[in-house]
Amino acid sequence: MNxxxxxxxxxxxxxxxxxxxxxxxxxxxxxDMTYEGARSITGPFLGIxxxxxxVVGIVAGLGEFIxxxxxxxxxxxxxxxxxxxxxxxxxxxxNLFAVPVLALAGNWQLAALLILMERMGKAxxxxxxxxxxxxxxxxxxxxxxxxxxxxxxxxxxxxxPLIVALVLYVKGxxxxxxxxxxxxxxxxxxxxxxxxRLYPHPQHLExxxxxxxxxxxxxxxxxxxxxxxLIGAGYxxxxxxxxxxGKAAIAPPNWIxxxxxxxxxxxxxxxxxxxxxxxxxxxPVIMAVSILSALFAPLVFLGGxxxxxMGMVFWGIGMGAQESIIKAALAEMVPRDRxxxxxxxxxxxxxxxxxxxxxxxxxxxxxxLWSLIIFSIASQLCSLPIFFRVSKEIxxxxxxx
Numbered sequence: 001m002n003x004x005x006x007x008x009x010x011x012x013x014x015x016x017x018x019x020x021x022x023x024x025x026x027x028x029x030x031x032d033m034t035y036e037g038a039r040s041i042t043g044p045f046l047g048i049x050x051x052x053x054x055v056v057g058i059v060a061g062l063g064e065f066i067x068x069x070x071x072x073x074x075x076x077x078x079x080x081x082x083x084x085x086x087x088x089x090x091x092x093x094x095n096l097f098a099v100p101v102l103a104l105a106g107n108w109q110l111a112a113l114l115i116l117m118e119r120m121g122k123a124x125x126x127x128x129x130x131x132x133x134x135x136x137x138x139x140x141x142x143x144x145x146x147x148x149x150x151x152x153x154x155x156x157x158x159x160x161p162l163i164v165a166l167v168l169y170v171k172g173x174x175x176x177x178x179x180x181x182x183x184x185x186x187x188x189x190x191x192x193x194x195x196x197r198l199y200p201h202p203q204h205l206e207x208x209x210x211x212x213x214x215x216x217x218x219x220x221x222x223x224x225x226x227x228x229x230l231i232g233a234g235y236x237x238x239x240x241x242x243x244x245x246g247k248a249a250i251a252p253p254n255w256i257x258x259x260x261x262x263x264x265x266x267x268x269x270x271x272x273x274x275x276x277x278x279x280x281x282x283x284p285v286i287m288a289v290s291i292l293s294a295l296f297a298p299l300v301f302l303g304g305x306x307x308x309x310m311g312m313v314f315w316g317i318g319m320g321a322q323e324s325i326i327k328a329a330l331a332e333m334v335p336r337d338r339x340x341x342x343x344x345x346x347x348x349x350x351x352x353x354x355x356x357x358x359x360x361x362x363x364x365x366x367x368x369l370w371s372l373i374i375f376s377i378a379s380q381l382c383s384l385p386i387f388f389r390v391s392k393e394i395x396x397x398x399x400x401x
Contacts, residue, residue: 017139017205023195024133025152030188031096032153034181035118037160038099042115045174051108059112064237067119068351075127075344079337084128084203085196091125092192094118100182103175126347131340134331135206142328143285147275150324154268158261160184206336217342220393221333225349227386228326231290232350233357234297234379235318236372238263240362241300250308259312266316271324274317278325283391286325290383293318297376301369332394 046055078087098118105111137145163184164177171177199205238260245251245259278285292314299311327343334342357379364372 029156032156033160040161049108063119070123072348078340095121096185141279143275143278150271229353263316270320
């Protein structure tokens with residue numbers, strides 16, 4: 001093959017990969033509009049159905065845990081059966097259509113079941129989707145590809161609550177809000193169908209075999225899962241942060257969702273920038289972000305309005321990294337035929353650490369704000385030597401080749 005022909009082939013490969021990444025990004029945009037829009041009102045909706053605060057807390061916590069734990073099973077089945085699109089479609093259908101059905105829930109028990117079903121659907125489809133993205137991003141830069149996808153994802157996460165707020169303003173009821181979310185849910189499924197028809201074998205988008213290709217999951221992989229788990233354990237969930245904002249009267253109640261919207265916007269921008277940097281510099285970018293994002297805790301829990309706003313910016317940067325470059329780095333440590341399993345184990349471990357850390361920080365909040373802050377910072381910073389070790393082991397393997 002001459003040089004021009006090779007260049008044309010590379011260009012077509014990248015163009016094809018970008019078309020796939022954009023399609024999946026549009027799916028994520030519409031799906032986030034659906035379930036993030038719903039999550040902005042599920043708490044008060046359960047309240048008007050006479051659910052107690054304890055029930056609301058249990059449903060939210062259990063839903064998040066299920067949303068991560070089931071990814072282990074889903075990832076294994078995806079690799080075992082090779083049914084990327086079938087499993088993805090089932091997951092998205094459950095994830096999305098459980099939302100508008102909430103408009104018909106007559107009691108909190110049924111509403112709680114639908115909320116858990118929505119989280120189950122996300123658990124089912126995420127490993128398969130991430131595995132497909134990992135194949136496509138190999139040709140365009142994993143950091144840039146995953147970063148672009150996360151940016152699309154967060155645009156939907158911002159638009160969904162705004163749509164619900166508009167419906168509530170015009171229609172005045174939570175049920176109407178859930179019902180109107182049927183529109184982005186249908187659009188997401190339509191785009192999934194188109195993507196599946198255009199790219200029936202997304203694994204073929206990965207032309208270059210990862211350098212760490214082995215028969216099993218590598219030692220750097222397990223170290224990496226542990227390091228990211230420490231970040232998850234020390235990362236305060238927004239409900240706890242919002243609880244503090246309300247209790248400490250940091251700002252008027254209507255500012256609390258605005259703080260969240262700011263973080264989501266920062267998340268989207270950070271994912272794009274960090275993705276580019278990761279493709280050029282690698283693991284040091286993840287280590288630098290881990291230091292930066294650890295600063296959010298003292299700012300949001302001890303600061304006034306301006307420092308809290310800055311803290312939410314740091315919190316958003318960390319979230320952007322978790323959904324983009326942290327996933328991108330993982331793809332280089334997992335054999336191609338076990339990619340969904342690798343993401344499933346990773347997500348389950350991350351979810352378990354997140355759940356345990358959130359429970360501990362909730363307890364520490366009642367005991368001492370300083371103890372919460374120290375735990376949050378220490379847990380995240382403890383990941384740094386592990387990331388450094390992972391980086392050295394990967395470099396050693398590359399030198400051996």
